[in-house]
Each structure stands twice: as C-alpha cells, then as structure tokens.
Amino acid sequence: MNSLRLLYVFFRVSVLNETAYRVNFFVQLFQSLLGLGTALAGLGVIFSYTDALAGWRPDEMLALVGVYFLIGGIISLVIQPGMSALIDSVRDGTLDFTLTKPEDAQLLVSIQRVAFFSLIDLLMGLGVLIAALVRLGEKIGGWQLVAFVGMLLAGCMIVYSFWLFLASLSFWFVRVENLLEIFRSMYEAGRWPVSLYPGWLRFGLTFIVPVAFATTIPAEALRGSLDNWTLLGAFSLAVVTFMLARLFWKLGLRHYSGASA
Amino acid sequence: MKVLRFWSSLYSQQFKTTFSTMLQYRASLFIWMISAVLEPLVYLIVWSAVSNGRGGSVGSYTTGGFAAYFIAFMLVNQVTYTWIMYEYEYRIRQGYLSFALLKPVHPIHSDIADNLSSKLITLPILLIVAGGLALVFHPTARLSLWSILIFIPALFLAFLVRFLLEWTLAMAAFWTTRVSAINQVYFILVLFLSGQIAPLALFPPWLQRVADVLPFRWMLGFPVELLLGRLTVVQALGGLAAQVGWVVISLIFVRFIWRAGVRVYSAVGA
Numbered sequence: 001m002n003s004l005r006l007l008y009v010f011f012r013v014s015v016l017n018e019t020a021y022r023v024n025f026f027v028q029l030f031q032s033l034l035g036l037g038t039a040l041a042g043l044g045v046i047f048s049y050t051d052a053l054a055g056w057r058p059d060e061m062l063a064l065v066g067v068y069f070l071i072g073g074i075i076s077l078v079i080q081p082g083m084s085a086l087i088d089s090v091r092d093g094t095l096d097f098t099l100t101k102p103e104d105a106q107l108l109v110s111i112q113r114v115a116f117f118s119l120i121d122l123l124m125g126l127g128v129l130i131a132a133l134v135r136l137g138e139k140i141g142g143w144q145l146v147a148f149v150g151m152l153l154a155g156c157m158i159v160y161s162f163w164l165f166l167a168s169l170s171f172w173f174v175r176v177e178n179l180l181e182i183f184r185s186m187y188e189a190g191r192w193p194v195s196l197y198p199g200w201l202r203f204g205l206t207f208i209v210p211v212a213f214a215t216t217i218p219a220e221a222l223r224g225s226l227d228n229w230t231l232l233g234a235f236s237l238a239v240v241t242f243m244l245a246r247l248f249w250k251l252g253l254r255h256y257s258g259a260s261a
Numbered sequence: 262m263k264v265l266r267f268w269s270s271l272y273s274q275q276f277k278t279t280f281s282t283m284l285q286y287r288a289s290l291f292i293w294m295i296s297a298v299l300e301p302l303v304y305l306i307v308w309s310a311v312s313n314g315r316g317g318s319v320g321s322y323t324t325g326g327f328a329a330y331f332i333a334f335m336l337v338n339q340v341t342y343t344w345i346m347y348e349y350e351y352r353i354r355q356g357y358l359s360f361a362l363l364k365p366v367h368p369i370h371s372d373i374a375d376n377l378s379s380k381l382i383t384l385p386i387l388l389i390v391a392g393g394l395a396l397v398f399h400p401t402a403r404l405s406l407w408s409i410l411i412f413i414p415a416l417f418l419a420f421l422v423r424f425l426l427e428w429t430l431a432m433a434a435f436w437t438t439r440v441s442a443i444n445q446v447y448f449i450l451v452l453f454l455s456g457q458i459a460p461l462a463l464f465p466p467w468l469q470r471v472a473d474v475l476p477f478r479w480m481l482g483f484p485v486e487l488l489l490g491r492l493t494v495v496q497a498l499g500g501l502a503a504q505v506g507w508v509v510i511s512l513i514f515v516r517f518i519w520r521a522g523v524r525v526y527s528a529v530g531a
Contacts, residue, residue, distance in 0.1 A: 027442050038449050045459055049319050050311045178288050185296035189303050196310055198397065201302075 006103065007111050014114035028117040036124055039065050039191065054196045056223075059135045061193075064219040066129030068191050071155060071214045073122030075187075079160055080180070081113035083167040087177060090170045095256065106249055110164070136222075144224045147231055151218040154238035158213045161238075161245035168245075171252035183209060190215035213237070271366060275374035283378045290383050297339055298390055304458060305331035305398060320463050321491070325401030330460055332394050333402075333485045338457075339387050340416060341423040341480055343376055346447075349431035350440045358526060369428060369515065376424065403490040411497050415484045418504035423480040425511035435522035450475070456482025462491075476507045 018024065043065065047058050056064070086109045089095040098108050133140065166183070170176040190211040194202045206212040217234055220226050283290065308327040312319050322330065352358045361368040430447055434440050452458050454468075455477035461469055472478045483500045486492050492500070 023439075027439050031442055031445050034445055034449060038452065041453070042458055045463070046307060046311060049463070050314050052314065053307065054310050054314075175288065178292050181292050182295055185292070185299060188296070189299055192303060192307055196306055198306070201306075 003104075003107055006107065010111045011114050011116075015116045018116040025117055025120075028120055032120045032124055035121075036065075036069065036128070039068075054193060056193050059132055060219065060223050063129060063132035063136065063222055064193060064215060065191065066125050066127075066132055067152070067218050068215050069121055069125030070129060070152075071125070071159065071218075072187065073118055073120075073125050074156060075159060075163075076115055077118040077122060078111060078114055079163050081115045082110050083163045084177065084180065085109070085113050086167045087170040087180075090256065091174065099253075105253070106164070106246060110160070133222075140222065141224070144222055147221040147224075147226065148218055150231065151213075151221040151226075151234060154234050155214040155218050157238040157242050158210045161241040162210050164245040165248055168249045168252040171255045186211055187214070193219070210241075271370065272374060275371055276378060279371065279375045279378040280381070283375070283382055286379075287382075290379060293344075294383055294387065294390075297342070297387070298335060300457075301331040301335040301338070302394065305394075308459065309398070320460075322460060322463070323401060325399050326489075327460075328395075328398035329400035329402040329489055330485060332391050332398070332400055333488050334456065334481065335394075336387065336391055337416065337419065337481055337484050337488075339384060340380060341420045343424055343427045345372060345376075345424075345428050346431045346434075346440060346444050348372070350434045350438070353434040353526065354438060362523070362526075369519075372428065373424065402488075404488075405490050407494070408487055408490050408492070408497065411501065412484060412488045415487050415497075415501060415504065418501065418508060419480050419484045422476055422504055422507045422511060425508065425515055426476055426480075429511060429514040429518050432518045432522045435525050451477050451481070454478060455480055456485065460486070462486075473503075476511075479504045479507055 043058065043061055046053060047061075051057070053061060086095070089098065089109075095109075098112070099105050101108060163180070163183070166176060166179045169179065186205065186209045189197075189201075189205055194205050194212040194216045197205065202212070213234060217226070217230075221231065305328055308319065308322070308331070309324050312322065312324040312327055317324055318326070349358075352361070358368075361371070364371075427447075430443070431440075433443050437443075453464075454461075454472045454475055456472075461472050461478060461482050464472070472482075479500065483492075483504070487497055487500065
C-alpha cells in the first residue's frame with residue numbers, strides 16, 4: 001500500500017516537472033503518431049503481397065504492434081528513465097541520498113523518474129490493441145484474454161528485471177549506458193513475431209535479450225497458440241528473473257562505496 | 262599544385278586525429294553496428310517469409326534475390342550513413358561549435374574525416390558479417406562487370422549526396438532545439454523512399470515516380486540495385502546523372518544554410 005502511495009507521489013512530481021514544458025507534449029504526440037503511422041504503413045506494404053506472415057493474419061499482427069507500443073511505452077515511461085538515473089547516481093555517488101531513505105532502495109530507484117509524456121505511446125499501444133481485439137472479435141475466448149493479461153505482466157516483469165540487472169552492472173563497470181542502447185535496438189526486432197526468425201536469432205531474442213517475452217509471447221497468448229506449459233514456463237521465468245535481479249542488485253549495493261567513503 | 266598539397270596535408274592530419282578518436286569509441290561503434298545489421302536482417306527475414314509463402318518470389322524478387330538485396334543494402338547503408346544530426350544538436354546546444362568556428366577551414370572537413378575514419382574501423386567487421394549472412398541466406402544475383410564498375414562511382418556519389426544532405430539537415434539545430442522531430446520525419450522518408458523497408462520495385466508506380474525525383478533513392482536503393490544487376494545501362498547512367506544533380510543541389514544548400522545558420526548562432530557567454 002505504501003509503495004503505491006509512493007508511486008503516486010513520484011508520478012505527481014514528474015507530471016508537475018514535465019508539464020512545465022508543454023510544447024514537449026505536442027512534439028511527443030507528433031513523434032508517437034509518426035512512429036505508429038510508420039509501423040502500420042510498413043504492415044500495409046507487406047500485407048499487400050500476402051495475407052498471412054508466418055501464419056499471422058493482419059489483425060493478429062495489429063495486436064502485436066499494439067503490444068509492442070504498449071510495452072515500449074512502459075519501458076520509456078518508468079523503466080528506462082529510472083535505470084539511466086540509477087547508472088548516473090552510481091557514477092557520481094548521489095545514490096547515497098536514496099540509500100539513506102527509510103524505504104526499499106530498489107523500489108525508490110525504479111520509480112524515481114517518470115517520463116510522463118511517454119504515456120502517449122502507452123495509450124496509443126492500448127488503442128491499437130483494443131482496435132485489434134474488436135476486429136478479432138469472437139475468435140478470442142475469456143481464457144485467452146486472461147492468459148494474455150498474465151503474459152503481459154510476465155513480460156513487463158522480465159523486461160524490468162533485465163534492465164535492473166544491466167543497470168546494476170554499473171556498480172562494477174563505468175560505461176553501462178551502451179548496454180541499455182543494445183536493448184533498445186534489439187527491441188525493434190520485437191515488432192515482428194519471433195517465430196519468423198531463424199533458430200539462432202529466435203534463441204537470442206528469447207533468452208539472451210528477452211524481447212520475445214515482451215511482445216511475441218503476449219500476442220501469441222491472445223491468438224491462443226500457446227499451450228499451458230509455455231504459459232506456466234513464462235510465468236515461472238518471470239518470478240525467477242525478478243528474484244535473481246533483486247539478488248544481483250543487492251550484491252551490487254554491497255559493492256557500492258558511495259561518493260566519499 | 263599548392264592547393265592540392267594543402268588539402269592532402271589537411272586531410273591526412275584530420276585522419277590521424279579522428280582515427281584515434283574513433284578507436285576510443287569502439288564500444289559505441291559496435292553498438293551502432295548491431296542496429297546497422299539487425300534492421301536490414303529483419304526486413305530480409307520478413308520478405309523471405311512473404312516470398313516463401315507465395316511460392317518463392319514477389320514481383321521480380323526471389324527469396325534469394327531479397328537476401329542479396331538486403332545484404333547489399335546493409336553494406337551500402339554502412340558506407341553512406343552519418344550521425345551528424347545528433348552531433349550538431351549537441352555542438353550547438355552546448356556551444357562547442359565555437360571552437361570549430363575559430364579554425365581557418367570549414368568545419369565540414371573534419372566531419373568528413375570523422376565519418377570516413379569510423380567506417381574504416383567498422384567496415385571490415387561488417388564485411389565479415391555480410392559473408393556470414395550470405396552463408397545463411399543464400400543470396401542470388403546476376404553480377405556483371407560493367408554494373409560493378411559503375412557501382413563504384415555510384416557508391417561514392419551516394420555517400421556525397423547523403424553526407425551533404427544530412428549535414429544540411431543538421432543545421433536545423435541553429436534555429437530550433439527540437440531537432441528530434443525533424444530527424445524522425447527525415448528517417449521515415451528514407452525508410453519508405455530509399456528502398457530500406459522494401460525494394461522500390463515493389464511499391465506502386467506513382468510512389469516510384471515520387472522516389473525518382475527525391476534524393477533518398479539515390480543515396481541507397483540505386484547503388485544496391487545497380488550492384489545486383491537489376492538496372493539497364495541507360496537506367497544506370499540516368500541514375501549517375503541524378504546523383505550528380507543532387508550533389509550540386511546539396512552543395513548549394515550547404516553553402517547558404519551554413520552561412521545563415523552561423524549568423525544566428527550565439528554561443529553561451531558570447
């Protein structure tokens with residue numbers, strides 16, 4: 001309960017911060033719309049030559065694009081800002097201020113910055129997703145919807161854990177921002193179903209950089225093409241990676257020596 | 262003669278310094294390479310899937326044809342890309358441009374040297390990657406001697422057109438600090454009109470005509486199609502002419518927009 005209240009406070013502060021630059025809202029809106037338009041036009045080009053891409057129909061691809069923007073929006077809303085701030089604060093020692101606060105430090109660093117205007121991406125993703133759901137209509141059963149929401153949550157957890165793991169590397173290495181960039185460029189590949197890719201790339205995008213869990217797997221849950229074992233596996237993996245990332249974060253904290261200590 | 266000696270000594274000195282600077286940024290170069298490989302690779306895979314679903318070809322492109330197209334595209338993109346828009350936004354916002362303005366030569370020369378040095382470092386690695394991709398995806402193309410010979414000047418001109426145009430675009434930072442929106446519009450135009458997302462031959466004819474009169478095709482798609490032997494001699498020569506035309510136009514842009522930009526530039530503290 002307390003952490004929800006904290007989340008609300010941090011969110012409010014960053015809204016106040018960002019609404020001071022109102023023009024940024026329109027710039028962000030413009031850029032997000034362009035991004036979505038580009039993705040849809042790209043699909044348009046491809047589906048003018050085929051009616052299914054590796055078994056995925058246009059409406060299912062639309063759902064995948066929705067998930068891609070939704071999760072991408074969550075990443076740039078809280079995960080990325082918080083984690084880059086963490087890396088900076090480890091380097092210049094300002095993490096001290098966070099550590100002295102009487103609240104779980106992992107929670108504090110994770111929600112410390114909210115890029116409020118990235119909410120546009122998130123909402124747009126949601127809109128596309130809803131449009132896709134309406135078009136898919138009765139093909140989607142109640143169970144599929146439950147599995148879909150579950151896989152979205154699992155995907156968010158896995159992506160968050162992965163970022164926390166990368167950012168925690170900054171306790172040992174100086175230039176970690178570059179690794180975050182790698183994730184950003186790999187995430188682009190998540191716009192397409194990973195089943196399309198040859199085995200080695202599919203493996204890399206699933207288990208080395210967990211892009212598949214963020215986009216393809218939730219969308220597959222929606223299509224109903226996942227068996228229960230995969231659902232269970234993805235969910236357990238989410239729990240395990242979350243715990244491992246927390247462990248790694250604690251290990252890093254022990255290695256942290258502060259600004260002047 | 263004296264002029265020639267001046268420029269060659271200027272550039273050899275520039276290369277010495279920028280090459281060692283670029284070696285310092287190995288990690289960033291490597292990360293840039295991941296997206297430089299991944300993007301064409303994704304389109305290669307998507308179009309191969311479309312092609313296989315239609316019995317092995319889309320228009321004049323077979324599955325192997327797509328592989329050849331996107332691998333060649335990756336290489337041409339590597340040779341012609343710039344990151345100058347980000348660089349200028351930073352230089353102008355932080356005031357670092359002031360140092361460049363004090364030098365007695367136009368700052369574009371150090372940018373050219375920078376750009377070429379980074380490519381000298383990354384190109385060998387990218388050629389190996391291209392070789393690996395060729396083994397995996399079995400590209401097919403009808404290479405011919407004359408098209409390879411014309412490809413060399415076409416690639417050089419493509420580099421010039423792209424470098425000069427993106428350098429001009431970077432000047433937008435003189436007037437506004439929100440260049441990211443402008444850059445995004447530019448990247449989308451490149452995506453659809455240069456042949457990045459798909460070979461231009463797969464687009465409707467009217468869009469191909471639009472691509473013909475704009476510069477983007479001449480920066481990327483044209484050299485790729487030329488190398489793969491998809492153009493006739495007349496089309497190849499016409500393309501070279503279009504490239505030369507765009508070099509001239511963008512040189513005029515560079516000259517006037519740079520002058521106007523420097524006039525509005527005021528460094529912090531000036």
